[in-house]
Amino acid sequence: MSLVPGLGIAKGMALTLKKFFEPKATIKYPEVRLDVPPKFRGRLQLLYDEYGTLKCETCFQCAQACPIECIDMGGVDTKGRYHIHWGAPETYGERRDESALRRSGRPVPNQAYEHFDPIHPDALMAILERFDFDPKNMLHILESTQAEYGHLPVAALKLISQKTGAWYAMIYGAASYYRHLRLEPPSAEPLAAATADARAGRETTFLASFDAALFGGTAPGASHGTAIAGAESPGTAPGAGPARA
Amino acid sequence: MTAMARSFSRLTLGGKILFTLGPILFLLTIGLVLLIAIAGKPIVDFLATNIWLVRFVVAATAVLLMSVPTAFLIIYMEMKIIALMNLRIGPDRVGPFGSLMSVIHGLKVLAKEDFSPTGADRLVFTLAPVAVFMSTIMALLVLPFAPGLFGADMNIGLLYLFAVSGLSVVGLLMAGWSSFNKYSLLGGLRSAAQVISYEIPLILSVVGLLLLAGTMSLNQIVVKQGGWFWNWYVFQQPLGALIFFIAATAEANRTPFDLTEADSEIVAGFATEYSGMRFGFFFFAEYVNVFVVSGLIVTLFFGGWNAPFPWPWPITLNIDPGSLGLGLLFAILIVPPLLILALAAPFYLGRSSMPWWQALIIGFVLFNLLVIVAITGWAFVSWNWVAGLMVFLGKSYLFVFTFVWMRGTLPRVRIDQLMGFAWKWLLPASLLNLFVTALALVVVNK
Incomplete structure (x- = not known):
């Protein structure tokens, strides 16, 4: 009870009158549509293409880009934070294997629902110490680990992630990006090498036809055309070279 | 009988209303004309001696007729004002700014x-x-x-x-x-x-x-x-x-x-x-x-x-349109289209995206608003009952607003x-x- 009777009522009335004149936040949706940010994609979900196959290529770019690490392929959260299972685990595993195989021709183990083989960590710890546990040296670490163990076991990647603090998704992305790194023992290599060779052949023929379509004729002799072709070949060499070797 | 009922049932809704009300109105008109012709003089004399009766009937009718839009307006005010105080928009679908919402409420109640x-x-x-x-x-x-x-x-x-x-x-x-x-x-x-x-x-x-x-x-x-x-x-x-x-x-x-x-x-x-x-x-x-x-x-x-x-x-405005003579006729013919064009011109010229017919519609609406304002203003200064009515209604609705405001505020x-x-x-x-x-x-x- 205030000193002046009715002061509270007056205050309340003043408040409602102020709100009366305030602009309203309501957006009359069907008529008025809000401008959403250009990269807004709405709800998180996996899309299917027109043939009914999953569009997800398991490239892990989404997991790397997610600032709070709520996206995690396979539902394994490396830091014990939020993660999203996209669908039931068993179907997810199948989808993931299928799409990964479709992409690379290598079988990819599902870390969440298949036990991975243990490794002896001493050699890996030595390598990590040599590179100062620094995730900036990730490519060197991975190359040394492959040189030590013959391939990149899942357990090694896990340990690297744990010791360097890098996300497992990023390490896996790096390991699966470079063709000279392999996630499987070399026994499965011939198949992958054959696939890689076939792809490289297709690329060469495509580039040749592309050049022909661009610059007309088989040998135009135009200076910039050859310059581009010359610049093109060293760029493709590091990626394709070791795989062919 | 059945043929009549069948043909009546084939009519549209408007036709049914017309065919029901038309004869009734026709008969009523005939009856009224006959009544005036036969008993007009005594009735008028009676009403002239008992003018209070006429006044009472007119007042009761006016008040009954007035109560409906008053209630509609206050219901609308209640919905809209409380909504605005709650940071909502309130009714905005039916009629301009949702003002016909209370009519829909009335129809709903009637249909129940x-x-x-x-x-x-x-x-x-x-x-x-x-x-x-x-x-x-x-x-x-x-x-x-x-x-x-x-x-x-x-x-x-x-x-x-x-x-x-x-x-x-x-x-x-x-x-x-x-x-x-x-x-x-x-x-x-x-x-x-x-x-x-x-x-x-x-x-x-x-x-x-x-x-x-x-x-x-x-x-x-x-x-x-x-x-x-x-x-x-x-x-x-x-x-x-x-x-x-x-x-x-x-x-x-x-x-x-x-x-x-x-x-x-x-x-x-x-x-x-x-x-x-x-x-x-x-x-x-x-x-x-x-x-x-x-x-x-x-x-x-x-x-x-x-x-x-x-x-x-009462302010007497010395306006005598009759003094213009034939000019008045021409003015009635010419002034409204000219005014509409004049009001539409700024919109048409100012906004290149506006088609001419939209500008004309805007000009027409603005012209009508102008005429309404002019006539109201003229009535306001000429007749003191118009001014008094406006002042009274303005003050009254201020208090209606206060009541609604209180409803939006107090528990x-x-x-x-x-x-x-x-x-x-x-x-x-x-x-x-x-x-x-x-x-x-x-x-x-x-």
Whole structure:
């Protein structure tokens, strides 16, 4: 009870009158549509293409880009934070294997629902110490680990992630990006090498036809055309070279 | 017969209405013409000698017709203003800014089943909303809207007004009792207790004003408040005005005293068993009552149809269109299209994206608005009843707004707080007001 009777009522009335004149936040949706940010994609979900196959290529770019690490392929959260299972685990595993195989021709183990083989960590710890546990040296670490163990076991990647603090998704992305790194023992290599060779052949023929379509004729002799072709070949060499070797 | 029924059933809705109403109107016109031809003279003589009868019938019709848009407007105001205060938009689909929403409400109520419970006293059940509605309408009859614009200028106008608005208690009790439902009966009794309790301070708070005014005629009370705004009785009777306002809030069953049908707490009090248009009448009466109470506050304490300053009421504008002769005809033909074009031109020239027909439509609408404003302004300065009506309605709707504003702000009081406030605070305060006013009058007159 205030000193002046009715002061509270007056205050309340003043408040409602102020709100009366305030602009309203309501957006009359069907008529008025809000401008959403250009990269807004709405709800998180996996899309299917027109043939009914999953569009997800398991490239892990989404997991790397997610600032709070709520996206995690396979539902394994490396830091014990939020993660999203996209669908039931068993179907997810199948989808993931299928799409990964479709992409690379290598079988990819599902870390969440298949036990991975243990490794002896001493050699890996030595390598990590040599590179100062620094995730900036990730490519060197991975190359040394492959040189030590013959391939990149899942357990090694896990340990690297744990010791360097890098996300497992990023390490896996790096390991699966470079063709000279392999996630499987070399026994499965011939198949992958054959696939890689076939792809490289297709690329060469495509580039040749592309050049022909661009610059007309088989040998135009135009200076910039050859310059581009010359610049093109060293760029493709590091990626394709070791795989062919 | 069957052929006629079949062909009638094949008509569209408009055709059915036309074929039903057309002959009836035709027969009525014939009958009226015959009546005037045969018995016109005696009827006119009778009406001329009993002009009060004509006035009464016209006033009652006008008030009944006026109550419908008034209720619609207040319902719309309630929905819209409370929505805006709640940071919502409120009705905005039907009509401009949703203003026809209350018409849709009325149609909805009309289309609902008119249900009466088993065991109800059918006659009393039907008459109860009529009694409530009638008391409100009868109160509207003596309200002075403008100089010369009122149903009846009774010398006991205020007494009559309190008497007929007190009749609504009978309607509430009838509704509660005839519903054959003990909760309705309790609700009715509770409403009656509230309304009767608040009627006492309501009337006592006006007695001081009556001492000052020396008359009970509402028209005279308004006339006595003419001139500058400090002649209004609110400045001589501030306590009385406050008590009257609070008691009138309770009398009109408005928040924070709307316990008779607290929508969010009890079902509907006395109106629990009502549906359809019978409930609609209660609803209507409530909202017309808000207007009556607002108009009464304005009439008694805020100068009625008097403007806040001495208004030079009738101004004669020396406009004689007839003096133009044939030129008037040409002006009527030429001026509107020219004005429309002139009003449309800035939109067409200023916005390159606007097609010419849209600019023309805008010009046409603007022209009509201009004409309406001009005619209203001309009527405002020429006839003092138009100006008075506008001032009165403006003030009244200001108070309607205040009631709605209060509903948007204040929580509902408890029943014991409600009764305790009436008997412990309002009644002594109104008695004090009466005593002080009487004492001051005696001292001043001595």
